């Protein structure tokens with residue numbers, strides 16, 4: 216079949232790499248893709264948000280399936296766009312409907328969904344400009360640290376965790392009245408702080424049944440010891456050693472099953488990935504957030520561990536026959552380390568030539584922010600490459616990635632040397 220994958224990051228390179236291993240995949244198009252996907256698939260210069268251009272392309276090229284990498288097209292309703300168009304309705308889109316995508320698009324929607332379905336999560340309330348004073352009063356009933364979350368998508372920057380009450384009240388005003396995050400902060404969720412260790416659980420669902428994919432832990436901060444500014448993610452490992460069978464059984468019973476049942480109860484069309492951000496408090500899982508697509512860089516460790524045919528799984532998702540498939544997972548660990556542009560996540564330069572790609576042995580280099588320039592791959596974003604390796608445990612996998620990173624270079628390349636330090 217002909218498949219169109221939307222997106223341009225390391226996540227999409229990993230999804231493309233895996234789909235191309237399937238005998239069911241004839242031609243893979245990636246819109247817009249990067250220098251990595253260009254070497255294995257056909258990049259096309261279309262924005263994942265230009266639904267009309269996607270429609271024309273899909274019809275011209277007889278595309279049989281669309282796989283959506285990032286959240287934006289989902290939150291903007293690409294699933295519904297296909298479903299409601301007579302010419303496109305028969306072409307499956309792997310991803311949730313716009314209604315389902317609200318689990319990521321609106322933190323208040325997600326919190327309501329969690330509470331309604333009795334899924335463990337931090338206690339919360341939400342406020343608007345009109346109720347800002349009630350919000351300040353609510354903060355007084357909580358203990359530090361205070362967690363303020365802009366309701367809408369804010370590129371991972373919309374969550375503030377503050378130690379001081381007065382500062383938290385001021386920031387609440389800045390968000391609601393001062394529109395600190397624009398439209399995204401017209402509503403703010405205030406929630407109880409949960410003290411624990413974070414991990415991510417990934418689920419593939421056809422809207423009726425589900426498969427729990429391998430767990431992963433990512434490292435969000437720019438600096439060693441997980442200090443400094445937040446990034447899109449500096450590395451990841453899978454599986455997560457502290458998510459043992461007993462814990463994962465709790466996750467499945469208390470979180471995954473009620474999540475899928477909640478979608479069914481609310482008639483939410485959902486055929487795609489659910490990314491559940493968890494925090495382990497003591498021995499118990501609590502949900503921090505839902506995302507409606509795979510994580511990046513978690514995809515670069517989760518997908519390489521799948522032994523099942525990903526295209527076959529996607530077809531089963533589209534036909535709601537996931538319960539008839541078997542998910543097989545490589546028992547080895549996988550780790551990835553992100554190579555980023557110096558200065559990221561603040562200002563950084565692009566267009567730096569990447570060398571050493573052909574010297575790498577025993578790791579997979581997934582491209583993130585790269586593009587093709589003549590015969591070279593050059594940096595084109597903050598996060599540039601994800602170097603993934605397997606090992607008998609995460610330490611061996613990480614070591615392999617660092618050995619290969621020594622062979623790679625671009626001007627002002629930076630990476631963390633402590634991925635997995637807290638496991």
Ligand code: ATP
Pocket residue numbers: 337362364370371372373374406407408409410413492503504
């Ligand atoms: P991202 O896009 O970076 O995943 P986000 O902006 O969607 O994040 P959340 O995942 O809800 O927002 O929160 C960001 C981070 O803030 C979490 O990864 C976690 O470290 C911290 N956090 C959020 N809620 C809580 C909480 N209730 N208690 C403790 N820490 C929290």
